[in-house]
Each structure stands twice: as C-alpha cells, then as structure tokens.
Amino acid sequence: MKKPKLADVAKLAEVSPTTVSRVLNDRGYIGEKTRKKVYAAMEELNYYPNEIARSLFINKTFIVGVIFPTTSNPFYGQLIYHLENVCESLGYKVLLCNSGGREDKERAYLEMLQRHQVDGIIAGAHNRGIDLYKKSRMPIVSFDRILADHIPVVSSDNYRGGELATQHLIDRGCKKIIHINGPRELETPANLRRDAYEDTMKKNNLPYRTYEISDTYLEDLFNENLDLEAVFASDDMIASKVINEAKNRGIRVPEDLKVIGYDGAEAVRMLLPDLSTIQQPIEEIARVSVEILMEQINQSDNFEVKNVTLPVELIKGKTT
Amino acid sequence: MKKPKLADVAKLAEVSPTTVSRVLNDRGYIGEKTRKKVYAAMEELNYYPNEIARSLFINKTFIVGVIFPTTSNPFYGQLIYHLENVCESLGYKVLLCNSGGREDKERAYLEMLQRHQVDGIIAGAHNRGIDLYKKSRMPIVSFDRILADHIPVVSSDNYRGGELATQHLIDRGCKKIIHINGPRELETPANLRRDAYEDTMKKNNLPYRTYEISDTYLEDLFNENLDLEAVFASDDMIASKVINEAKNRGIRVPEDLKVIGYDGAEAVRMLLPDLSTIQQPIEEIARVSVEILMEQINQSDNFEVKNVTLPVELIKGKTT
DNA sequence: ATTAATATGTCAACCGGTTGACATATTACG
DNA sequence: CGTAATATGTCAACCGGTTGACATATTAAT
Incomplete structure (x- = not known):
C-alpha cells in the first residue's frame, strides 16, 4: 500500500x-x-x-543545518534547543550535526548539508583548515568562531566576561588567581576571556598564569600552585572539576579557594546553584544567530556582514 | 551565479x-x-x-526524525548525541525536534516529519492523544513510552532501577523513604520505577509515599516529612533540587538525609560526581533504538515488534 | 443582458537527478 | 580475426509536486 x-x-x-x-x-x-x-x-x-518534491521545485528546503561539538554538553544542548525553537517558529527545520570536535566529521557534515540543499548553516564547532567554509557561498552564521571574512560571528562579550570574572575574584581579595582555558590555537573570540584575564591581572599588578586543557592540567594546577587562591575556569564543567579536585584535596571552597566558571547553562545552574559564573545569554544568542541567518537567506544579494556581541552577566554564587 | x-x-x-x-x-x-x-x-x-532530487527519485531520504522534550536536559542531550552518532555512522541524518513537552508541538512535528518523507522516527516525548502515532505506518521506535501496539519500545530496566535504588537506601538503614516521580498519567515504563519503589517498600514492611511533581512538591516534601531519612528521585535533576533544598534547610546530606537520583548522564556525573544514582545505559539505548528502527526500515514487511529492556547500574556515590 | 469576477479544468514544462533500453565504439583475448 | 567485455552516448520516462497559459463554465454585479 x-x-x-x-x-x-x-x-x-x-x-x-x-x-x-x-x-x-x-x-x-x-x-x-x-x-x-x-x-x-x-x-x-x-x-x-511530499515536501521533497516541493523543495525540488521551489528550490528551497526550509532546513537549517546546525553544527556543534555535542548536544551532550549542557551549554550546547541548551543553545541548540533554543536554535531549534527559533527556527521552528519561522517554519524552518533543523538538521543536527554533532561534530564531536573532529575536523573530519565537521568537513563531512558540511558537505552533506550542501548536498542536502539546506538553506543555511549555523556552526559553532571547529574552524581551522575547513576551507569549505570559505569556498561556500551558502548562508552561514558562526557562533564564537571566526570562520571566514564573509561569515558573520555571533558571540557574547567574552572580553567583558573575562574582565568581570577576574575583577570579581580580585574584589574578593584574591591575588593568586589562575585561569584555565582551551588551546589558544583555536581562533575563537573565547580567547578574549583569556586576554581579559591577563589584562586585568596586569592592570592590578598581579601575576597571571593560564593553564591550557591537557591530560594533567588539574594536578599540575594544584601541585604547582600551593598558594592558590582562586581559579577562573573558562567553562562551568572545568570549574566543577576544579571544585571537586579541591574537595578531594581537603581544600575548602570558597574559604581556601574561590572558583568561578563560565557559561551558566540552565541545567548547570540547577545542578550547581552555588557556582559563581559568567552567564551567557544563550537564548538571545540563538535568536540573533537565526535572525542574521535569515537576513542572509532572504536577501543574499545586499547582505552586509555584521558581527554581534551580546552582553554577559556576572552571577555571584557561593563559590567565590 | x-x-x-x-x-x-x-x-x-x-x-x-x-x-x-x-x-x-x-x-x-x-x-x-x-x-x-x-x-x-x-x-x-x-x-x-542535489540529494533532494535524488531522494525524490529513489523515494528515500536517509533522514531520521528525532522527537524529545529538549536537548537542554543533559540526559536527553546525551541520548540525542548518541542517536545522531549512530545514525551518522549508518549514513542517516537527524532532523531534530524539541517538543518541549507540548503535545501540540509534538503533533505538528510528527506531521512535518511525514511531509518531509523521513525514513523513520525515534520518539521519546509525549504519548497520549497522539493518534498520529497509531495511524502512521511509518517506521517508529519509542523510548520509554508506549505509543501504540505496533510500535516497539526501548527502555532501560526501570523496575530493576527502582528496586536497586530503594533497596540501596534500605540497606543504608533508612526507613522513611520518599519517592518523587512525574505524573502517573503518562503511560511510560518509567512508572515501573515507582512500582518497584512501592513494591520494595511493601516487601520490607515500610511505609511508602510518592510525590508527584508540582509547583510545591519540594516544600511539601520537607514540611510534611520532618522525620525524612531518604529520597529516591526519579531523575538526577530532581535529586539535585532535593539536595539543595536540604542544604538550605540545614539538613546534611548524607548524614541526615540520603538522596539517590536516576539517569546518570555524563554531564551530571561530571558536575555532581558524589551523587548516587541509577545509571541508564544511554549509548546502548541509542544503539539499540537505531538498530530496531533500521530493521523496520529495511524489511518493513516481515518486521515483528519487539520491546527491548536494557540493564541499569547502581552508582553508589556519597549522597547515600 | 452584458461584463466582470469567480471557479475549475487541461496541458505541458520544470525542478535535478536516476534508470533502463538501445546503439555504437574501442579494447582485449583466445 | 572474431567475439566478448568494456566504455560511453542518446533518449525518454519517472519521482511528486508547482506553475503559467489558456479554455470554459458559473455566478454576481451593473
């Protein structure tokens, strides 16, 4: 039948x-x-x-491809949730791509999305080496990643966030403050968090040191800094790890060590309501990203690239 | 151009x-x-x-629709991550649908997926009143929800999980143990967690009481049970809320109150490594779900409905 | 009664590939 | 050298809707 x-x-x-x-x-x-x-x-x-037949004729699919590392991470999970929601409200569907941080997968996804005639792409995964982004004439919006000159970037105010976090720790009386961040090579606005941290420390005549994620960064951090007073982690997951490691070592938070994270995803705030963090406006990021994508889709001719930076908020919890 | x-x-x-x-x-x-x-x-x-043109001709899209409440929740986020991964490895793409628990949205998604000629659907959202599931001849696999006679259900061993959790609390010497669960009306195998809790309590001649989620369940729980010794929450988010409420009330966990959750998503385990919980085999659930869906897709004629129950594991943390 | 608006039908081309039938040309092998 | 295998081309139908052109019929307004 x-x-x-x-x-x-x-x-x-x-x-x-x-x-x-x-x-x-x-x-x-x-x-x-x-x-x-x-x-x-x-x-x-x-x-x-049959939408497929219709799509073929009208040459439009009303599908948006969404490429992120993983929905498993609460921050991306929430961002994708909102992205999907906004798209849905505009009659667009979402093709989900979890790159898992692998460049080859991301490349494959990118190609797949083109074949599938998606109307646009929102990406917030890798960046380097993916020349496809540069070659592509497809409407694209990037989250927190510089992909190419012609691709607009949406991000929250990473510099301000780094500043807020660092200054907050200083205000709490800390002097020995360490920052943990991802590898610098990634050309992401998230590097601004690091810059802000370092600038703020300099401005206050304090010594600064940034640890990059590695197999041993946690132990190194504690072993090499016995006088540690505070940690500014570049995301809440890392912050949580620091707190747990501290607990295991008998270091009290916030008495002996203050910790602040970054992102402030809903689920994390629910699980760790005490965690101080810099909250990104996730829903807003989603809204603006889709908005800019739609501008590209609807007037691909006279579209002018604009990058958007959204405000962040300092959440003072009980870990600082 | x-x-x-x-x-x-x-x-x-x-x-x-x-x-x-x-x-x-x-x-x-x-x-x-x-x-x-x-x-x-x-x-x-x-x-x-152009895959669209190709799809039209071969009458197959290699797209699977995935309907869940929200990727924002770490458990669903992780499940969807794995679902997408498994699909990708088989050459299938994933159309993401966040129903947000709204029946109307779910219905709309279901219709959209049919129009879009997806090859199959994996759903784990609502259930009642969506006759579309019953009418549809589309390959469907359901997670933890009874949708219709002809739709196979994949779930983890909810009864066993409830049993493990309850017995664990009893073994820890608790007598006054409360359970928190979602509304009973949902015909979900997750009700088995509740049944197991109640059965196990009965078997041990202990009084039992199940709170259903409501606006005030948390306060009610604490106000109405001053002699409370333990809580078995039907998911980790709720468990976390209980723990925080306890903290706010000066109740120590696990000394004064023991709490065990359910799900054991990666992100939650990372954020709350101390939380005792029943771990669902999320990746396995994804694998099996897609597997069964593929069976339906590839031999829709002689496909026989089979429900699969996967084993759960008790994680003894420091909250019990 | 005339004209205009409304309602529906027929027909064919098109979207961008896929596929089978069939023809033809080149190469390889015994 | 002849036959079979290999390589490529032409052509048309098809997947399931969409759309414009055009014809015709019914109804409404003047």
Missing part, C-alpha cells in the same frame, strides 16, 4: 490535480465546497504532501 | 549526463580517465549532487 500522492487525492475528490495544488497552496480561486471535498479526501487517504 | 547541476558538470567534463551519474553512483562501466575528468569538473565547479 503505497503512499498516496496528490493525484490520488484529486481522483478521490473528483477534481483536477491542479485544483488540489491550488487548495494546498491557497492560490487562485477555490470554491468552498471544493476545498472541503479536497480536505476530506486528504483526510481519508491520510495524505501528506 | 546559480548552483551547478549535473548537466553543467557533464558539459565541462565533455561527457554525457548519464556518464556523470554513472560516476556518481558507481554503476556500469566507467573508464579511469573519464572518472578523473568528471571528478575534476565537479571539483572545479564546486559541485554537490
């Missing part, structure tokens, strides 16, 4: 295929009784118009 | 469209030099075959 097609509906409703199409798309003149007959036939046959 | 099509490639490579198609699909005889010429032309034109 094959899927019913438009012609089947037409036959059952005793009208022409054109009329059915007219009903479906609400164009031209349609009489009330005809419309009803058609709908009744669709109902009876359990008919769903 | 429009997208290049197969015919453009053919022209540039000086071969016939049929030959290009042959190269693309590796059918029939193709000479080495021709193949190279064609690939070179594709490269030069930056050509990507």
